[in-house]
Amino acid sequence: MFTGGQSFVSAPPTFSNDGKKLLVCTGFTVSIFSTSTGMQIAELEGHTDRVTSIVVVPVAAPASKFMDYCWTSSLDGMICYWDFSVPELIKKVKVELPIFSMVIPNISNASIGSGNKSSTLYAFVSVEDKTKPDDQHKALRGQIRIYNLTSSRRVGGLLAETRNPEHIIVSRSGEFIGIKNKRKLHVWRIPEDFKPDEIKKIKLHHTKNLSALAFHPTERMVAGGDVTGRILIWRGFGMKKFTETLRESRGRPKLDEDRPGVRGNDDADSCSTWHWHPSEIKFLLFSSDGAYLYSGGQEGVIVVWQLDTGKRKYKPRLGSPLLYFVDSPDPSLSCVSCADNQIHILKMPTMEITKSIAGIKLPFSFPDVYDGLHKEFAYDQSNGLIALRTEDYCVQFFSLFDNSEVSQVQVCERNFQPVDDPTVCVALVALSSDGFLMCTVDVKLPEERLGSLVSLKFWTRGLRVGEYSLSTVIYEPHSDAGISAVCFHPGQSMAVSSSFGGDFKVWVHSSVSRLRDQKHEKAGWRCQSVGSYKRKPMTAAAFSADGSVLAVAAETVITLWDPDTNILVAVIGEALSPISKLSFVGKSEYLVSLSRSSKPQVALWNTSNLSMYWSYKLFAEAVCCAGNAPQFAILALSSSQNDIAVRDQEGIILLFDVENPVPLTTWLVKKAKGGGLAFVTKDQSLLVNGYEDNARGEPSLLAYINSDHEYIVFDPHNEDGRIGKSARRSQAPPEEAVPIGYTSIYGELPKIESNKGTDWDIPFVPSERPWETIFSGSSHVLPPLTKLCSTFLASLLEKRPPIADES
Template identity: 75%
Template structure:
């Protein structure tokens, strides 16, 4: 099976020792990307739960450039040692508790390939004590432990206990580690050799607000802390009394200049403390530049702020379009990266902060007002191209390749700048694609402010020359007056669409071309309303066309109405359900129709259009329904609440595979995060479908997307677990370049200059049979005079005939 859609920004990434690769935590795997192309090189698979930390082992100058090792930690309680150039799992260390953060301070002191004797590696872990009850008030479930990676055993004792697991920061030299804990910073000095918890020196720095992050200066004894209100505190000269080796020189009491410590609170061990404030929300990251002259900060505003340490002046890298999460530097001083909340990692060219490349994953879900959202699935699919289209928080539609696990394109639906405010004022409510993917329809909603200014817009888009590229064709404001749109569907094989509304009507839209009566006589095309239909003024809550496009089904509350889409004549009415129907779909090319209802009395029903009656039904809360294009099967994603199963967790569910002739499911699969999930059948892809297609057998693949936009593609008709594989080596990075030194490392290689004059080969002249095509070609100063050209030109226009005696 194929998995994808993992978050790229759940944890900070890490650069390889040469800066040519970026290691990213993607769910249970570590994805290795090329920094020059932004493409996936390989994946490290071995963890059973989400990977939380990556520590790359530095390489000494004398070592081979092909040596690439790293340590990774995971919520499965395992620490793994990898050679990611192969890739190969070298070693596993079992901790037994979920690991939320890991640093290895002394790894920088003993790089691979150095002549120094390799010392014992100690990992400092932030773990969760799962033995303590989670519902217990103020239970300290977070622990800071030390683990001996060389001997694979834990060092006795705890450095600290916290309410929840926290992120650990380490200095560049590996001399200090620290964590934010409520209104304090805990800082430890890492010993050189043995690590005994009771002997490690520790200080605390206090603040009046809750601290969220910290960062150490690369060279000076300076630490920066950020709080939840957007303030940044800079402590200089921390730990001079506690961490000093010469205790006699410092003394146990206060120094003579203790009263001149500006900004320091109480008895904090620091020389001074300065406060800076620009951000309006919680500081997500702080990072000192490699030369120690600047401090980078990021928060919800989507602006990278660069602070000059000596003066406090600041510069900005604005319009990143999403809240910022992490900043990571590279061994290459001209490269760094920034992780954003919209599941993108931007590779920055330093020091200009220009975005060099972007590694974009699937857009993460966001909350939208339930009262304005359509009742159907929030996903749309281009089945032929293997793409999923989904709305984003920045008012776009993202087209994501399911087989390649990468972003194809983004279509800007609403022109609006990114705003960090929590209040949602505009969003994309519905997306629909035609069966061939040539036309897209979107519905965006602008929410009213104090009951004024609301607007619903229906937009039609035409496909461009590239995959996932669409241009705006028609905009229709308030297509159903002031009522919201519940569904949008396209008629197969025709330039026709239908939109249904909660206001009690549906409209049929057709695409047509016309000529404007102007001086230029412009030829234009667009979408217009052909007809309007309604049934007893009931809310129209769902709509679907049959496979051949001859029948239009529209749900009017608890009944299904069947229409002739060409004449807009009501043909028939089918039955009655317990709750209003929220989704309709024709089952392949058969005569059957499936509907789902939500509410207090959920129901899944199969209808026969030939008998105009219900065929069979279930009391089932269907989150999504998908039917095969040609066969008689359909799949249902159901929440566990409708299955009377109290053993499953909230949000879990089950996928049921049905044949229309049999109410007993053909197969079932238990899934997680079913709420706001989606289903669809995909045609078989020869590049990934390894099983041989048997004649007469349905070879469609089934796609499941959960509420976190993680997805899996599998064959529902096969019991083999690994029948489909994505070719992870499909997009290879360019081969390793030779290491440059001196002048070449700064300015690049000098061009080869040949002292010999280049020999230009002579091109023999061949008379053309069509001389008029080249007769006037060339520079004006080398062309023959017009008197000579005219006779040849006129002769070329005359038809030559053989002379004969009459």
Template identity: 65%
Template sequence: MITGGNNFVSSAPVFSNDAKKLLVCTGNTVSIFSTDTGMLVTELEGHTDLVTSVVVVPVAANARKFMCYCWTSSRDSTICYWDFAAPELVKKIKVQLPIVSMVIPHISSLSADSSEKLSNLYAFVSVEDINKPADQRKALRGQIQIYNLTNSRRVGGLLAETRRPELISMSSSGEFIGIKNKQKIYTWRIPTKEFKYDDIRRIKLHHTKKFNTLAFHPSERIIAGGDVTGRILIWRGFGKRNLSETSRKLSAGRTNNEEGNPGVRGNDDADSCSTWHWHPEAVHILFFSSDGAYLYSGGKEGVLVVWQLDTGKKRFKPRLGSPLLYYTHSPDPSLSCISCADNSIHLIKMPSMAIVKSIGGIKLPFSFPDMHKRPSSDFAFDYSSGLVALRTSDHCIQFFSLFENFEVSQVQVCERNFQPVDDPMVFVALMSLSGDGSMMSTVEVRLPEEGLGDLITLKFWARGSRVGEYNLVTVIYEPHSYAEVSALAFRSGYRMAVSTSLGGEFKVWLYYSDKQKDHQKSGWRCQSVGSYKKMPMTAAAFSADGSVLAVAAETVVTLWDPDKNALVAVIGDTFTPITTISFAGKSDYIVTLSQGSNPQLAVWDLSNLSIVWSYKLRAEAVACTEDLSQFAVLVLPEVPNGPATGDQNGIILLFDVKKPVPLATWMVKKAKKGSLAFMPPDTSRQHTDVEDADGSGIPLLVYINARIGYTSIYGELPEFDSKKDEIQEIPFVPSERPWETIFSGSSHVLPPLTKLCSAFLSSLLEKRHTTLE
């Protein structure tokens, strides 16, 4: 079994010492990518649960070559030491609780090839106490513990206890570590020599809002904290009193009311505190430049902000296209990387901040309003190239290699910039690929605003010179006269496609090319229109040889000659409307799925127009082999007290069309809205060398689950929900002169023009109060 589609952004990645490799936490493994090509080099396999941290061992200044050693932590309660050049597991340390975060202070003073005994190498880990009840509101499930990595033993007591495990931040020198805890920041100074637990002192810094992230200055006692409202607080000279016993006694009773501590709250140990505010929502990224002159910040709006530390002036790196999660420095000062919430890592050239390479995983789909009422297709397959096409949240179609496990390309269907504060009004609803991947069709829907402006657009695309590259050929507005498009399908071996609508018709589209004197005119046009008793058309498919077109008219299947647009036969009747039709290879059988109150899986024989067998099963998807008379179906178990949920597991059943007894079964996770496909074997790989009786390769069955399944296996991506932060918002009071401020503010956070325009025009009208007599 081959698995793929990993989450690349569950934790922050780390560069190797020569900056030529990037170590990324991907589920239970650590994937190592080349920073030159963006391709996967090797993997570290040994953990049994989610890997949460990677710490690369630095190289000594006098080392003759770069060493490739690292420490990793995992939720499987282990710390591992690796030679990632081999790759080889060198040492494993057992910890009693799942590890959420790990740092190793002063590791830069020791090297893997040093003859010095690593007696001063200690790991500070943030663990989750799973022995305490998770549903208890005040249970302290987060702990900060210390482990000696040399003798594999825990040292001292607990540095801190929190309601939930917190990520540990560390200064570049390793002198300070810190965590956020609600409205407070805890920092500790770590002794460099003769490590003693009692010598570690804690410093508290307070705020009125919850913190979301923090960062240490590389050379000065400056710490920055970002809160959930978008504010950035900067403390200068922190820890001077608490870290000095004499100074602590002399400053007893000192408060922030003194003129020498502007902005400092209570008795916090800092010289001053200043506040910057640009981000409209929570700050997720904070880091200082290597020289300490600049502070970088980022959040949901997908913009990297560069602050000049001395003056507070800022500049921007916009259009990163997704909320920002992590920033990672590189040993090469001209290279760094940013991890984004769309499951991509961008390698950035500094200081220009230009993206030089991207490492992309499977992106999350777009969940548009009332999805359960709208026809949609989340996946399509390019069988000739081994690619899966996915609808993404940024109005793109992403092409992902199933065998190589990386993003091949993206096709921008709707030309729209990333707007985090904008309610999505346009989305890609349907997509379809021809069997050979040479053609693609998409349907995009524009939702009405205040009952006006809705639009359905059908687009046809042709593949370019490279795999996964598509060029727009034809745009058709309202292809079914304002009725929603329910299905798309291509005819194998022909430049022909069909679209069905809930308005009671289907249309056959044909590609034409007309050579004229001065130019050549080409595109897609409607060849014919068909209907059956004005019933809504809910699904469609062409036979393997393209001679038969099957269209579902609610509970019956109509069979058509696609060239003559002539009705050949009608078969049915099912209990509920048919949602999927598939021809079983080159045989005379079709498979249908019906959903609703009486779901049904049915197999029909076209030779005698009768049903062969059926089951009352709640199925999500069906896939048929190209040459064999076999098919696989993804089934959800019945839920006694309600509809199926996204976190529900399922079963894949493999059938022969003539026999109702399954040939094989597989249990799968998170089956809701999943999909199946039979792909031809990849002959370049050893695992596909299996052949059947006639010497041909056995097809591979591909299962891909939806967003919830993807996040549940590899760790959930952070949710940007301001309601969870329990922020008490100030009520909005409309201005008496809104036209003076309605267009003010940063372009990154302005609402769309359609909303601005109506508010602007309303502000110009004079309102009068009248009473009716």
């Protein structure tokens, strides 16, 4: 089995020493991406919980500039040392408490290739003390501790205790570290050869809660951002407490009355305030030369402040709230992490986006558009893609096997305005069995109960997988009622939409335009027929495997229809509560239904004798069927869906065969509330001891995606669920060899092929189109410009035969 869908923005990324690699915390692993291609090239596996920090070891000698080492921390309480060029785990340091942040201040003094083998590395970690009760109102669960990485043991006492673990920031020189704690900044000075009892601390106060901080690279200056969007810059901090060891001090500390903007007895020369952001500041970062300050937050705009003048420049239209901004050892590169799980690599100083690393879209809160509408996913089973609705009115197609974004389809146009409430919601997404057709339902939310608009849109796939073009738009397909479900016919260009208003409609596609009743009828989707049953709300719909039967749920009753003639064929007995999901099990005559109300039920129906075969009282989230095989899987919750703590709710996956009410296999999962299931197919060569669908001859793998959009793909018919590591495709080709010596300066020499051993030579033949080659070559070997111009102009003139003299 393998996993995917991890967040790329749970922690700040880190550049390698040469700026050619970007190390990203992705769940339990560290993913390494190429900054030139934006593709994953390696992965560090060894932690058993979420990775929270990455510290790359700098290099100090030219001979070691191609060595790549780093330290990582994790919530599993381990600090690991890696050679990520191999990659290989070298060392582990046990902390025994979840680590939320880690810095190594004087790591440059013991860097690779420095020759200082007697240097000792100390890691400052922000941990959570789980021995204290989390329900206690004022319990100080956050702690700052020091660990000796050389001897793998803890040293000294606690540097600080906070209500929750805080993120630690270190200065570029490694001399200072700091954290934000409510309305205060805590700053420590770390000497090069320090002892734990020699570390000194100061506090800087503010009137609002602080959300970000940054140290100036060369001067005694620290910046803090608060939740209201203000930036405070303290200059000359620590001039009193740190003055006896201050190397850059110029004169005595200033008197209290000469400290403009400084609150109380804070140890700083001055404090100035800047304000542009209307909401909380997420990151602050000084440029490497110290001339500029970068800030960002909810607005999706990078603001560049000039320190001397306070003037601003902007990088707008990033389309999502910003979380982190990280610079690179290469001054021409930096990156910004966005809340939509994207990392943009920027070319400095223009901040042009050169590459984007896009992960799966993170969950967000959907508006309550319709009662009973469930947040489900759509699957392109043949291509292993999942289709997710996004907050910016798009549908993202994400490859489960590549763990990468394939495309985004913009359903509705939207300009990113973080302060505005959403006005449109993509309510439903449905895909045909071959993935060639897509249907979306978007709803314009009413303003003061007026102006609601439902749009049904049909899309056709282009030449590439995941790329769709809009075919037909149908406004208010069911009058003013909401759409409960959409499904496609397995073999025809036919779709069905069911409505809470009490009807369902059969839509067919006309591929050619024609004249009808002296009117020109355009190609597209049109309504073929309308059906209803006792005016009950139609809550779910599904086609049989061959498309000959259409099942539509009329609240607690299942109605069976002939989709071509729209004739009611039969009605199956009632369920305990309104049915929210229907699905035919393979090519069998069985139909499975889910009811998610206060009386939950999972039922299997036999359409041949129109009776219930068996049922369970389960709070089920999702159901999926295994292609043409007579099996299906159910995702069930361990308790009621109305529980308060449902985010991390435990769940269970049950695999059934239609002939047996006892599950074949079960798996326990986490974060099941809001999750989904799907059977996907993969090449036979990539399956290890897999199950083959007898009808199609294809292996069936089961994919489970949880409420955080993390997923796992496994073989449900293998005892341990393994499908082999080769199932995930290679994300990127091997990296090119790094040029060294003469090649790194002047480039590679042209390859000259020797003609020795041949008994013939190719003569030089002048080209009949000399203008294509006369300007090619190095400038120092080209002929003079006067000769080139005459040749070029002559080549453009049309040559005529000489005229004979008649005289």
